[in-house]
Amino acid sequence: xxxxxxxxxxxxxxxxxALRAAVDRLDHRSRHQAAYHFGWITAGGAPxxxxxxxxxxxxxxxxxxxxxxAPPEVALPGAVAVELVHNFSLVHDxxxxxxxxxxxxxxxxxxxxxxxxxxxxxxxxxxxxxxLLDTGLPTAAPAARLLARTTRHLIRGQVQDLAFEQRxxxxxxxxxxxxxxxxGALLSASAAIGAVLAGAPEATVDAxxxxxxxxxxxxxxxxxxxxxxxxPAVTGKPVHSDLRSRKKSLPxxxxxxxxxxxxxxxxxxxxxxxxxxxxxxxxxxxxxxxxGGRDWALAEAARRMALAxxxxxxxxxxxxxxxxxxxxGRFVVDREV
Amino acid sequence: xxxxxxxxxxxxxxxxxALRAAVDRLDHRSRHQAAYHFGWITAGGAPxxxxxxxxxxxxxxxxxxxxxxAPPEVALPGAVAVELVHNFSLVHDxxxxxxxxxxxxxxxxxxxxxxxxxxxxxxxxxxxxxxLLDTGLPTAAPAARLLARTTRHLIRGQVQDLAFEQRxxxxxxxxxxxxxxxxGALLSASAAIGAVLAGAPEATVDAxxxxxxxxxxxxxxxxxxxxxxxxPAVTGKPVHSDLRSRKKSLPxxxxxxxxxxxxxxxxxxxxxxxxxxxxxxxxxxxxxxxxGGRDWALAEAARRMALAxxxxxxxxxxxxxxxxxxxxGRFVVDREV
Numbered sequence: 001x002x003x004x005x006x007x008x009x010x011x012x013x014x015x016x017x018a019l020r021a022a023v024d025r026l027d028h029r030s031r032h033q034a035a036y037h038f039g040w041i042t043a044g045g046a047p048x049x050x051x052x053x054x055x056x057x058x059x060x061x062x063x064x065x066x067x068x069x070a071p072p073e074v075a076l077p078g079a080v081a082v083e084l085v086h087n088f089s090l091v092h093d094x095x096x097x098x099x100x101x102x103x104x105x106x107x108x109x110x111x112x113x114x115x116x117x118x119x120x121x122x123x124x125x126x127x128x129x130x131x132l133l134d135t136g137l138p139t140a141a142p143a144a145r146l147l148a149r150t151t152r153h154l155i156r157g158q159v160q161d162l163a164f165e166q167r168x169x170x171x172x173x174x175x176x177x178x179x180x181x182x183x184g185a186l187l188s189a190s191a192a193i194g195a196v197l198a199g200a201p202e203a204t205v206d207a208x209x210x211x212x213x214x215x216x217x218x219x220x221x222x223x224x225x226x227x228x229x230x231x232p233a234v235t236g237k238p239v240h241s242d243l244r245s246r247k248k249s250l251p252x253x254x255x256x257x258x259x260x261x262x263x264x265x266x267x268x269x270x271x272x273x274x275x276x277x278x279x280x281x282x283x284x285x286x287x288x289x290x291x292g293g294r295d296w297a298l299a300e301a302a303r304r305m306a307l308a309x310x311x312x313x314x315x316x317x318x319x320x321x322x323x324x325x326x327x328x329g330r331f332v333v334d335r336e337v
Numbered sequence: 338x339x340x341x342x343x344x345x346x347x348x349x350x351x352x353x354x355a356l357r358a359a360v361d362r363l364d365h366r367s368r369h370q371a372a373y374h375f376g377w378i379t380a381g382g383a384p385x386x387x388x389x390x391x392x393x394x395x396x397x398x399x400x401x402x403x404x405x406x407a408p409p410e411v412a413l414p415g416a417v418a419v420e421l422v423h424n425f426s427l428v429h430d431x432x433x434x435x436x437x438x439x440x441x442x443x444x445x446x447x448x449x450x451x452x453x454x455x456x457x458x459x460x461x462x463x464x465x466x467x468x469l470l471d472t473g474l475p476t477a478a479p480a481a482r483l484l485a486r487t488t489r490h491l492i493r494g495q496v497q498d499l500a501f502e503q504r505x506x507x508x509x510x511x512x513x514x515x516x517x518x519x520x521g522a523l524l525s526a527s528a529a530i531g532a533v534l535a536g537a538p539e540a541t542v543d544a545x546x547x548x549x550x551x552x553x554x555x556x557x558x559x560x561x562x563x564x565x566x567x568x569p570a571v572t573g574k575p576v577h578s579d580l581r582s583r584k585k586s587l588p589x590x591x592x593x594x595x596x597x598x599x600x601x602x603x604x605x606x607x608x609x610x611x612x613x614x615x616x617x618x619x620x621x622x623x624x625x626x627x628x629g630g631r632d633w634a635l636a637e638a639a640r641r642m643a644l645a646x647x648x649x650x651x652x653x654x655x656x657x658x659x660x661x662x663x664x665x666g667r668f669v670v671d672r673e674v
Contacts, residue, residue, distance in 0.1 A: 029500060096451075115433040133479075144478070145470035
């Protein structure tokens, strides 16, 4: 049985006081909107315990310190910082994508307008650096540097995502690069930041970062498969949800780039306007599957998970923390496909 | 004669190569939009030399290293970082304020849409930290910490600015606090960051920071006077421009908080809908002047400039650099009122 759910819930409990203390430094409005976004208060300000997300990134950060033999407290500012950067990107992405709900609650921009979402996101990003650098640890600077570079890659991924929507053709490499930016970069930084704060050797930090990168891309591959073929009862999203929006997800881009009649038919369909019905969506899902998009994505996810696990086995790490990291990676990626 | 114009143009020339190298690290789209915003290319991508702003913040950063006896090169990453943070805030503020032009060119959001402006601004903010931390200097961490805290205050100022628009009453203290956040915080960090990077003593850094803070608020007081009584030929803005938008600027908030019939009449006018004509604007400008708003703002600006100059005279600094800092502060604040 996986220890991952216990690890995630432990990580949520560990970081919440420090995360709340950090958010308390913000101006009145940004603090209120951030506290709402994190599920601590209602929009009106009453205390509540809403879903704050799985806390995968803070859990990776705490484990990465343990993996190099340091107490998890060393990683606490790193765990808070990666959670702040993740939520900066969620608040801004919800606005850019026009998403009105997150975790069954209205989004910040939907409740308070676009300027509020821009400013609250900006405040969370600046706060992430402040939390790290306030520690005064000699390792805070390399950790903050890692976080700044990671934020650049995260933004690149979102830029690509928006750009690809407007293009008729996207290569598989571009699609993987986007996933590496949007999902891999921050998981990678999360899995490495605890080790950076603990002053671990570069090779160990690199191995942990590689692990996070590969888990991130594997997660995205599986997520994209679920976006087409996932069971709505499991995913919580409508059937064929990514097809309805004609998203050039990883399985779609693989299928498109195969050449041949199935690819051509898929390419033509992607540029067709109008709301597709269920029968049409089933047919297109079949095209993608016929062109190998589903099998490729699942095989590629498995290959990347193997690379992730190899990375962790290639360096000396605390055995217990390594097992927890491996279990957490599998828990995040291996969902009901 | 002031040496400030030469100092500003020297600072622009000094930082541009490093600023361009930093922007070159961004993804293709953010790089293009940032290069356009900085005036290096046209919207289509052709090289150009458009107005890139006065470079006051980089000039302060370079002088603050010289003032503590360090070569200005020490401050270069700090000068680039404060310019990046300033432009992050301009790109986001233009979007939030709906401003379609900056320096006689269309704004980023106007040309490429709101998502592009959000992402390009985010990228500039993350890049500022990266540039500082990439130096590997032992003083990079305190400089990056200063910048992160400053960004929080900058955002607070913008949050207050937007909030005050929706409120009928704002105290003078709140208005000054907003100016300290929106204008003072980054000028303060700029005037201190070179000294921080040079490893100067805390008392010296604090004096430079105080200087920048006071110059920032003094600038805003004078800018607000010009926004009501400024000569359009000098300001480049329409006459009474801040009154047209019924902005609760510093002179307005002072006048409002005096009590008596002029304050009451002004308060009533501020909540009146409709487009005021020239005669009405002249009458309201007279109300504000009658309630002492103009005299107070100019006296307060002078008082703050004296405090700024006292701060620089209270610590040991290189005499030449101190004179340049004093001249630069006066140049920024003392415009044709």
